[in-house]
Amino acid sequence: MQLRLKASVEDYQIASLAALAIGIHVVEAALPSPIPGIKPGLANIITLIVFALYGIRFAAWVSLLRVFVGSLIIGTFLSPTFVLSLSGVMASLFVLYVYSKFGVELLSLFGLAILMALAHMAAQLIVVYWFFIPHDALLALSPVFMTAAVVFGSLNGYIALKVISKIKCLYPK
Amino acid sequence: MVTKLTAGDFIVFFISISFVFTLYVLYWGEDQHARHAEIIVSGKKQYILDLNEEKHLEITGKLGKSIIEVSNGQIRFVESSCSSKQCIRSGWISQVNALAACLPNGVSLHLVGPNARFDSINF
Numbered sequence: 001m002q003l004r005l006k007a008s009v010e011d012y013q014i015a016s017l018a019a020l021a022i023g024i025h026v027v028e029a030a031l032p033s034p035i036p037g038i039k040p041g042l043a044n045i046i047t048l049i050v051f052a053l054y055g056i057r058f059a060a061w062v063s064l065l066r067v068f069v070g071s072l073i074i075g076t077f078l079s080p081t082f083v084l085s086l087s088g089v090m091a092s093l094f095v096l097y098v099y100s101k102f103g104v105e106l107l108s109l110f111g112l113a114i115l116m117a118l119a120h121m122a123a124q125l126i127v128v129y130w131f132f133i134p135h136d137a138l139l140a141l142s143p144v145f146m147t148a149a150v151v152f153g154s155l156n157g158y159i160a161l162k163v164i165s166k167i168k169c170l171y172p173k
Numbered sequence: 174m175v176t177k178l179t180a181g182d183f184i185v186f187f188i189s190i191s192f193v194f195t196l197y198v199l200y201w202g203e204d205q206h207a208r209h210a211e212i213i214v215s216g217k218k219q220y221i222l223d224l225n226e227e228k229h230l231e232i233t234g235k236l237g238k239s240i241i242e243v244s245n246g247q248i249r250f251v252e253s254s255c256s257s258k259q260c261i262r263s264g265w266i267s268q269v270n271a272l273a274a275c276l277p278n279g280v281s282l283h284l285v286g287p288n289a290r291f292d293s294i295n296f
Binding site: 103104105106107108109110111114115118135136137139140142143146147150153154161164165168 | 175176177178179181182184185186189190192193196197200201268269270271
């Protein structure tokens with residue numbers, strides 16, 4: 001018996017958006033970072049834009065595909081790096097879900113990005129504390145990590161907001 | 174979908190900045206200096222030193238001697254019989270929960286603060 005899987009238009013859309021996010025993620029992984037664990041997280045801009053244009057389901061798919069496929073390409077699949085990446089993304093997707101239900105009128109992508117970045121970083125610190133380094137010195141590092149989260153979250157959120165406002169100009173709905 | 178910055182955005186931004194600032198105050202603040210150092214030799218707590226007293230101490234571990242110096246609220250390894258001297262390279266430590274260890278010799282210095290916390294260290 002032959003099994004034929006037919007890809008829908010939606011599958012193609014998600015795949016191409018995910019490919020974009022994965023490309024950005026992998027290239028960014030090649031950039032050196034002064035502090036291990038701190039990255040600009042530019043792929044999250046894609047998550048934000050996808051959410052704004054297509055909604056939470058698409059955004060969740062693109063994000064999770066980015067984490068899994070990105071880790072396969074970089075070679076960190078199922079490593080601690082992957083676990084941290086996944087927990088961060090799950091936490092930020094949770095924030096995104098809450099936003100999609102309650103906060104769509106209150107915050108633009110800028111505020112949303114900051115909240116998602118904070119959730120991402122906090123989740124990673126919690127996971128590191130529980131599973132890898134149960135030492136108080138980790139708490140002493142948290143100000144630095146959270147600063148990075150706020151800085152890069154604002155930056156990415158601002159970029160996503162600008163992109164969306166330009167796109168909405170072209171295709172007002 | 175809102176395409177311009179809203180009041181909510183500014184609120185979120187300022188709350189997150191104050192949150193991060195609070196973290197700096199909490200964890201990088203002054204009351205992080207330890208009062209006592211525990212010296213653990215081969216797994217057993219052998220000495221508890223007050224960091225306010227100047228002291229030179231000679232500890233005998235698995236490999237040989239390690240010399241510890243306490244001065245000015247800080248503690249460090251001065252000399253040790255190990256080959257890599259990583260313990261000496263840790264330098265002065267003074268923060269709560271800070272740690273310097275000579276693993277080959279089985280000697281480690283743990284700084285303890287006013288709130289007793291139990292750490293589990295395996296090596």
